[in-house]
Amino acid sequence: MAINQCQQNYKMSNKEIKVPNIGEFKEVEVIEVLVSDGQSLSKNDSLITIESDKSSVEIPSSVNGKIKSVKIKVGDKVSQGDLILTLEESIEEEKNIEKETIKEVEPVINQKYEEKIEKVNPSQNLIKKDNSELSSASPKVRKFARELGVNINEIAGSERQGRVVEDDIKNFISNKINKTPDKIETHPKKIVSEFSHSDFGEIEIKDMPRVKKLASTYLVNSWTTIPHVTNHDEADITEMEDFRASLTDMYTGERKKITPLAFIIKALVASLKKFPSFNSSIDDIENGKITIKKYFHVGIAVDTPHGLMVPKIRNADNKNISYISNELKTVSDQCRNLKIDKKEFFGGSMTITSLGGIGGSFFTPIINYPEVAILGVGKAQKKQIFINGKFETRTMLPLSLSYDHRIIDGAEAARFNNDLKENLGKNFAYKLAV
Numbered sequence: 001m002a003i004n005q006c007q008q009n010y011k012m013s014n015k016e017i018k019v020p021n022i023g024e025f026k027e028v029e030v031i032e033v034l035v036s037d038g039q040s041l042s043k044n045d046s047l048i049t050i051e052s053d054k055s056s057v058e059i060p061s062s063v064n065g066k067i068k069s070v071k072i073k074v075g076d077k078v079s080q081g082d083l084i085l086t087l088e089e090s091i092e093e094e095k096n097i098e099k100e101t102i103k104e105v106e107p108v109i110n111q112k113y114e115e116k117i118e119k120v121n122p123s124q125n126l127i128k129k130d131n132s133e134l135s136s137a138s139p140k141v142r143k144f145a146r147e148l149g150v151n152i153n154e155i156a157g158s159e160r161q162g163r164v165v166e167d168d169i170k171n172f173i174s175n176k177i178n179k180t181p182d183k184i185e186t187h188p189k190k191i192v193s194e195f196s197h198s199d200f201g202e203i204e205i206k207d208m209p210r211v212k213k214l215a216s217t218y219l220v221n222s223w224t225t226i227p228h229v230t231n232h233d234e235a236d237i238t239e240m241e242d243f244r245a246s247l248t249d250m251y252t253g254e255r256k257k258i259t260p261l262a263f264i265i266k267a268l269v270a271s272l273k274k275f276p277s278f279n280s281s282i283d284d285i286e287n288g289k290i291t292i293k294k295y296f297h298v299g300i301a302v303d304t305p306h307g308l309m310v311p312k313i314r315n316a317d318n319k320n321i322s323y324i325s326n327e328l329k330t331v332s333d334q335c336r337n338l339k340i341d342k343k344e345f346f347g348g349s350m351t352i353t354s355l356g357g358i359g360g361s362f363f364t365p366i367i368n369y370p371e372v373a374i375l376g377v378g379k380a381q382k383k384q385i386f387i388n389g390k391f392e393t394r395t396m397l398p399l400s401l402s403y404d405h406r407i408i409d410g411a412e413a414a415r416f417n418n419d420l421k422e423n424l425g426k427n428f429a430y431k432l433a434v
Contacts (some may be wrong), residue, residue, distance in 0.1 A: 065089035137164040211307030269425035299351035376400035
């Protein structure tokens with residue numbers, strides 16, 4: 001008997017692992033495949049990572065076994081019931097899984113049964129979804145419905161077994177009278193792509209990068225919701241650059257490599273303290289309310305192979321320039337390797353987007369909703385500037401300040417830019433933060 005039992009434990013059978021219930025989402029994207037053919041699995045080992053617009057989730061294995069074939073790859077779109085992989089498992093274990101499945105399904109079945117026998121709420125379910133069956137009602141109620149010109153078979157009764165009473169008919173009519181017409185959304189006629197055929201030559205259709213696809217919704221919302229105005233100016237950062245070049249490590253004597261962006265962040269925080277409307281969000285514009293933030297979380301636009309990401313440097317007012325410079329490197333690496341927590345993309349005060357490492361001067365950055373301003377930084381250049389009756393060679397930094405005109409007017413934006421230029425220029429207060 002013991003020998004037979006032992007043989008049963010080691011007899012192998014094929015098993016398919018499929019995508020489980022993924023909630024409200026009909027289709028999600030596979031962003032990681034964490035297993036491969038021939039790999040041994042233990043129960044609860046992660047198989048794949050899927051991502052929706054709201055979160056990313058790892059799907060675990062429900063059994064032990066050895067993978068025969070992985071049926072899915074990165075970039076695939078999957079739904080509940082799609083096959084992830086096939087594996088070999090023991091028959092004994094398969095029986096245990098069946099028991100666990102029954103335990104999981106039972107409460108769902110019970111819940112559906114309870115919902116089915118629950119009494120109908122007459123204020124919500126006034127119209128029957130299926131009027132193929134005749135409604136139950138007394139002759140008096142049926143006469144009442146005929147007198148009012150109502151088809152009683154369209155009404156969901158509130159009494160036991162769906163029996164219709166007079167109040168159901170009154171509620172049905174009241175709902176018909178008070179119902180407002182559904183809002184008609186008008187969409188511009190879709191323009192047929194000129195690349196829908198190959199008359200012009202060879203083409204290739206590719207999927208958008210996942211990060212860009214997710215960001216596109218937010219960008220469209222920002223551009224169509226916020227009335228953008230952009231103020232262009234230049235900051236003299238000659239002394240700042242000389243000071244940055246002179247920084248050395250007190251222990252090794254080597255030059256400190258601190259990015260100019262760390263100085264810009266400290267200068268921006270100082271200006272945000274002086275102009276709190278730039279550190280706000282519009283949450284209730286209909287009632288004339290704005291939210292003023294008392295913290296200083298500066299967003300940084302990071303260029304990655306996957307698309308643009310905007311993590312936050314938290315509490316930048318309490319960090320020195322050396323610390324901010326190191327943190328910039330850390331969050332940039334995390335974004336490029338897709339290892340950063342999604343919560344780091346939210347709760348910002350104001351964003352900086354810099355093209356200084358690539359080139360260019362002025363541009364029009366799009367505000368990162370729900371923020372009300374964004375600072376675009378171009379590439380610094382040496383220019384001849386007329387100062388005190390003569391020309392001098394100065395290092396000038398292009399600034400492009402986009403702001404929400406509902407909250408910030410042009411004069412305030414100009415004053416903000418002047419203050420920011422002063423903080424980046426001969427004002428050496430930032431030295432204290434090194």
